[in-house]
Amino acid sequence: MGDWLVPALLTIITASTPLVFAAVGEVVVEKSGVLNLGVEGMMIVGAISAFAVGVTTGSTTLAICSGAMGGATVAFIFGFLTLNLLANQVAAGLALTIFGLGFSALLGHGFVGKTFPGLPKLEIPWISEIPFFGPLLFGHDILVYGSVIIVILTTYVLNKTRFGLLIRAVGENHNAAHSIGYSVKKIRMACILFGGAMAGLGGAYLSLAYTPLWVEGMTSGRGWIALALVVFASWRAWRAFLGAYLFGGITIIQLHAQGFGVEIAPELLSMLPYLATIVVLVLLSRDSTRAKLSAPACLGKNFHASG
Amino acid sequence: MLRLELRGEMSRTMVYLSPIAAIILTFVSGIIMFTILGVDPLQAIITFFISPLNSADGFAELFVKATPLVLIAVGLSFGFRANIWNIGAEGQLAIGALAGGGIGLLFFDVDTPFLLPAMLVVGVLGGMFWAAIPALLKTKFGTNEILTSLMLTYVGLLVLSYLIHGPWKDPDGQNFPESRLFHDAAIIPIILDETRLHFGWIIALFGVAIAWVVMARHMIGFQVRVIGLAPRAARFAGFKEKNIIWLTLLISGGAAGLAGTIEVSGPVGQIIPVISPGYGFTAIIVAFLGRLHPVGCLFAGLLMALTYLGGDNAQIEMNLPNAVTGVFQGMLLFFLLASDVLVRYRLRILRPTKVTKGANL
Numbered sequence A: 001m002g003d004w005l006v007p008a009l010l011t012i013i014t015a016s017t018p019l020v021f022a023a024v025g026e027v028v029v030e031k032s033g034v035l036n037l038g039v040e041g042m043m044i045v046g047a048i049s050a051f052a053v054g055v056t057t058g059s060t061t062l063a064i065c066s067g068a069m070g071g072a073t074v075a076f077i078f079g080f081l082t083l084n085l086l087a088n089q090v091a092a093g094l095a096l097t098i099f100g101l102g103f104s105a106l107l108g109h110g111f112v113g114k115t116f117p118g119l120p121k122l123e124i125p126w127i128s129e130i131p132f133f134g135p136l137l138f139g140h141d142i143l144v145y146g147s148v149i150i151v152i153l154t155t156y157v158l159n160k161t162r163f164g165l166l167i168r169a170v171g172e173n174h175n176a177a178h179s180i181g182y183s184v185k186k187i188r189m190a191c192i193l194f195g196g197a198m199a200g201l202g203g204a205y206l207s208l209a210y211t212p213l214w215v216e217g218m219t220s221g222r223g224w225i226a227l228a229l230v231v232f233a234s235w236r237a238w239r240a241f242l243g244a245y246l247f248g249g250i251t252i253i254q255l256h257a258q259g260f261g262v263e264i265a266p267e268l269l270s271m272l273p274y275l276a277t278i279v280v281l282v283l284l285s286r287d288s289t290r291a292k293l294s295a296p297a298c299l300g301k302n303f304h305a306s307g
Numbered sequence B: 001m002l003r004l005e006l007r008g009e010m011s012r013t014m015v016y017l018s019p020i021a022a023i024i025l026t027f028v029s030g031i032i033m034f035t036i037l038g039v040d041p042l043q044a045i046i047t048f049f050i051s052p053l054n055s056a057d058g059f060a061e062l063f064v065k066a067t068p069l070v071l072i073a074v075g076l077s078f079g080f081r082a083n084i085w086n087i088g089a090e091g092q093l094a095i096g097a098l099a100g101g102g103i104g105l106l107f108f109d110v111d112t113p114f115l116l117p118a119m120l121v122v123g124v125l126g127g128m129f130w131a132a133i134p135a136l137l138k139t140k141f142g143t144n145e146i147l148t149s150l151m152l153t154y155v156g157l158l159v160l161s162y163l164i165h166g167p168w169k170d171p172d173g174q175n176f177p178e179s180r181l182f183h184d185a186a187i188i189p190i191i192l193d194e195t196r197l198h199f200g201w202i203i204a205l206f207g208v209a210i211a212w213v214v215m216a217r218h219m220i221g222f223q224v225r226v227i228g229l230a231p232r233a234a235r236f237a238g239f240k241e242k243n244i245i246w247l248t249l250l251i252s253g254g255a256a257g258l259a260g261t262i263e264v265s266g267p268v269g270q271i272i273p274v275i276s277p278g279y280g281f282t283a284i285i286v287a288f289l290g291r292l293h294p295v296g297c298l299f300a301g302l303l304m305a306l307t308y309l310g311g312d313n314a315q316i317e318m319n320l321p322n323a324v325t326g327v328f329q330g331m332l333l334f335f336l337l338a339s340d341v342l343v344r345y346r347l348r349i350l351r352p353t354k355v356t357k358g359a360n361l
Helices: A002-031 A039-057 A060-084 A089-111 A133-137 A142-160 A162-172 A174-179 A184-210 A222-232 A237-259 A266-286 A288-294 B012-036 B041-053 B056-081 B089-106 B115-141 B145-165 B200-217 B219-229 B231-236 B241-268 B279-289 B294-318 B324-344
Strands: B002-006 B345-349
Touching (some): A002 A039, A002 A133, A002 A162, A002 A237, A039 A060, A039 A089, A039 A184, A039 A222, A060 A142, A060 A184, A060 B324, A089 B279, A142 A184, A142 A237, A162 A174, A162 A184, A174 A184, A184 A222, A222 A266, A222 B145, A266 B115, A266 B145, B012 B041, B012 B294, B012 B324, B041 B294, B056 B089, B056 B200, B056 B219, B056 B279, B056 B294, B089 B145, B089 B279, B115 B241, B200 B241, B200 B294, B219 B231, B219 B241, B231 B241, B241 B279, B279 B294, B279 B324, B324 B345
């Protein structure tokens, strides 16, 4: 049993990590009251930024950093439009996705066919060799551990710190937060940039580790899944983490199901995450008090100081 | 210091100036972008925006590409005006194409002039059905239609993929994921010989005209506009918000379904895994650029269709990735959203007020 179980679980980890990054980033963005539908665009820009820098410089560290930078840079465009110019968030997010997909293809034109050696695995002698748990818990690359750390940090910051309280306050009632002297714009911009950087890291993981290649449109809808996960997780970082692993698991099961001779169309399995999200959405919104407890009250609403 | 100040009312001038400003800014950025990429900007702009149109065939292609964009955008405008955000037109297009195309496959051997109209009607119903799900969930449970319509887009595309890889696959198609080619009775007639320009374009123009009348003169259009501009006033006037949710989602879903059926029975001629290169999403840009007005959508749809043609042309002639299309579309919407701020706000230049010595404050 261990022969296939461990590799299968390992592939689930690699399939889930990009989703974890993107979804946790978006949790923070939405907690601050901003709906950024541009996750797909930020991810793909992160993917090409990381890949281009990785191939050119050969440095893993620089590649990862530029992935985060790339995502944050395009997120800044979104932030400027929605916060400073009060543009509609839905439209600006969609524009970001369309722009990101095109822009990344343009940047990546010269990188098609190149390869990156992948991310180094952090092996720990002796411990990595423990059967079952060793390979499962150790010997991953830095981004896999990074994604777990980010989830823990985000949960902590959002729930236990003053800054997290501010983020939630801005998301729940921006007028109140403004009237007691906090800058709604600055807090939201910080969250948007964080969300962009995380989506960028998710993209970087795809192009540096998952399939260390550049392929046009290689995020293939993961950004949208991440958006679905945020709702699925009812705006909690650790639930987004679980959700990402659940979705990643479904992706892998779908690949293996045919191998085991299970007669089910892969498309039907692929629908599950989206259908599950709709069910969760309905359950959340059906009970109005529960909806109030989870969705940030100012989600998607723009803020202007003059009211 | 610059400051934004809320205008008393929306600036009519800016409503019309803003798209023009956005187009100019997009051109300028395009020139800068091409220069940075080391591509001759003048040649690139000509290849992208002018040479696709230097033949009758080019114009025909422009109208072919604009057909779905205009139809969907006109449908979406109703919802957007009433703050109902259907962003799942891409999925409604796919389901509409499946429903309409399915009729074509079901009555594969029937040769009757009624087949095509039946397909178009069922296509509309298919799109409406897919848009009815977010409408039902929103009116019954208050579920956010942005997220449900988006999720359903992916489900819709997967339904398409499932049918075309499985039950609807052409039995004689050497295992390609494509349906059978439609017979002539299921194909939209060509209206200009030697080109691909088909009757769908006339349907789109007709759609624009009907939508214009409804939006400007009919009670539906009035209610949609009032709900969008003044939701409280609409409630006092006794407008049923739920009816408007249903209505706008059904209109936009139906339009997307119609566009999907026109695509499969027009330029494509069969059901294939990728029916649309993202028309459902691009139509959102078209709707905004067209100021949520049917006639505006017509012009915006033509411009956006040009970006598709230009992308293909730039790929063939200059070996640029045709994804440049997305860059232009994205930039256009960015600039449009940016300049739209001046519709509702005015810019005030604030000089730091000097405090004179001894003034009593």
